[in-house]
Amino acid sequence: MSPQRTIVIVGAGFSGTLVATNLLRSQHWSTTRIVLVERSTSVARGKAYADREYPYLLNVPAGRMSADPSSPHDFLSFAQQRIPGATAEDFLPRALYGQYLEATLLDAEVSAPPHVQFERLCGEVRAVETTADGFGYRVRLSDGPACGADADGRTWGADVDARTRAADTDGHTPGANGDCRTLYADDVVLALGNPPPAPLPDTGGLQQYVSDPWAQPLSFSPGETVLLVGTGLTMVDVATAAAASSNEQAVIHSISRHGLVPPSQTQFSHSACKGDSATMLRAASFSALTLFRTVRELADQTERRGGDWREA
Numbered sequence: 001m002s003p004q005r006t007i008v009i010v011g012a013g014f015s016g017t018l019v020a021t022n023l024l025r026s027q028h029w030s031t032t033r034i035v036l037v038e039r040s041t042s043v044a045r046g047k048a049y050a051d052r053e054y055p056y057l058l059n060v061p062a063g064r065m066s067a068d069p070s071s072p073h074d075f076l077s078f079a080q081q082r083i084p085g086a087t088a089e090d091f092l093p094r095a096l097y098g099q100y101l102e103a104t105l106l107d108a109e110v111s112a113p114p115h116v117q118f119e120r121l122c123g124e125v126r127a128v129e130t131t132a133d134g135f136g137y138r139v140r141l142s143d144g145p146a147c148g149a150d151a152d153g154r155t156w157g158a159d160v161d162a163r164t165r166a167a168d169t170d171g172h173t174p175g176a177n178g179d180c181r182t183l184y185a186d187d188v189v190l191a192l193g194n195p196p197p198a199p200l201p202d203t204g205g206l207q208q209y210v211s212d213p214w215a216q217p218l219s220f221s222p223g224e225t226v227l228l229v230g231t232g233l234t235m236v237d238v239a240t241a242a243a244a245s246s247n248e249q250a251v252i253h254s255i256s257r258h259g260l261v262p263p264s265q266t267q268f269s270h271s272a273c274k275g276d277s278a279t280m281l282r283a284a285s286f287s288a289l290t291l292f293r294t295v296r297e298l299a300d301q302t303e304r305r306g307g308d309w310r311e312a
Contacts, residue, residue, distance in 0.1 A: 004031040008139050008185040010125045012038030013046025016191030017101050018067055024108035024118060033117045035183060037141065039124040044105055046193050047214045049098030054218075054241040056094045059233055061265065063088025064310075065097060067104050069278075075100050091265075123181060128188055137188045141181040200229065213238050222249035231256040266308060277312065 007023060009016045020036045036043065045051070058065060066074040078100045079086045086092060109118050123141040131138050196212045203209045210218070213234060220226060220242040228235045231254050242250045254261075277298055284294035299309035 004033055005187075006033045006035065006183070006185045007187045007189065008035045008037060008137070008183055009189045009191055010037050010128075010139070011046075011191035011193060012036050012040075012043035012120070013191065013193050014044070014048060014101065015193070016189070017044040017105050019189050019191060020118070021067070021105050021108040024105075024112045024116060028113075028116055031115045031117070033119070035119045035121060035185070037121045037123060037125055037139075039122070041122060042102075043120065044101035045098040049094045049101065050214075051095045051098070052217070054244060056237055056241075057091040058094055058097055059091070059236075059262075059265070061089045062086060062092050067101060074104075078103065121181070128190075131184070135186075137185045139183040139185055139188060141183070218242070218245070220246040220250045222246045223251070225251045226253070228252065228254040229256070230254070231259065231261050233262055236262060 005028075009019050009023075012020075016036060016038070020034055023032075023034050042050075062076045062079055063073060066072050066076070068074045073088070075097065076086065076088055079090075079092055079096060082096065083092065112118060121141065125139055126142045127138075127140040129138045129140070130136070196215070199211045200209075203211070210216075218238065218241055224246060226238075226242055228238055235254050235256075239252050239254070242252055280294060280298065281291065284290045295312060298312040302311050303309050
């Protein structure tokens with residue numbers, strides 16, 4: 001076999017988890033090492049599917065949330081094992097979907113062939129750099145529980161990928177500058193999720209101002225007035241949680257530049273989406289722009305036939 005190929009995935013939310021899952025399911029002709037790096041202690045959750053005090057729901061029905069294109073009702077089957085009465089049109093808890101993603105990753109991990117190795121690392125990536133020879137990447141990690149010692153007593157600060165030592169001909173000393181671990185990778189996938197929103201101007205001294213609604217649990221009192229800046233799906237989440245925690249006695253205002261709100265979900269069938277759309281999308285997937293244009297054209301065709309754009 002050829003030398004080992006190492007793929008480092010930074011971020012273990014929805015995208016990072018499914019990248020790892022699909023890599024584990026793919027065919028690899030040589031020894032492959034897949035490393036999933038996440039700074040929190042849980043994987044497959046991110047902000048969207050984390051366990052929270054309020055039971056936020058998915059905004060897409062269960063029957064259209066499968067992570068496996070070859071098994072459209074994969075998530076629904078998983079959900080029905082835990083909620084027997086769940087149907088394809090139900091909006092189920094997001095935390096349940098996080099459990100599903102975690103189970104999907106575990107299934108791919110245990111089913112992977114022996115020459116495909118999978119590792120999960122808890123830590124924060126502080127830098128990704130090209131190596132001096134130009135044939136790989138050096139990924140520096142810091143923080144995280146594993147920066148002390150792991151379960152078998154091994155100290156991570158002194159442990160560096162052997163291939164990194166060989167590649168570090170530019171004078172970098174692993175473990176210096178506060179980086180606890182250094183990984184060498186042939187490929188790096190950045191699955192970082194959305195950055196937190198920027199604070200609004202002149203809000204630094206406002207005690208009641210919350211720049212990131214997902215950074216901490218939100219609590220509202222009856223009669224309290226709340227202003228939500230933005231009218232997208234996050235606004236719907238916060239307004240729903242505010243109504244529940246205040247016994248529906250909070251006064252909620254929302255404002256945005258366009259004043260548009262997310263439309264309600266409607267039931268639909270796939271009768272208006274004609275042709276082999278999967279083949280079309282695969283043919284267009286050689287570039288993000290071509291894929292984007294193809295999806296838009298497919299959605300337009302579906303609507304012209306009287307269907308719903310989501311069928312595409």
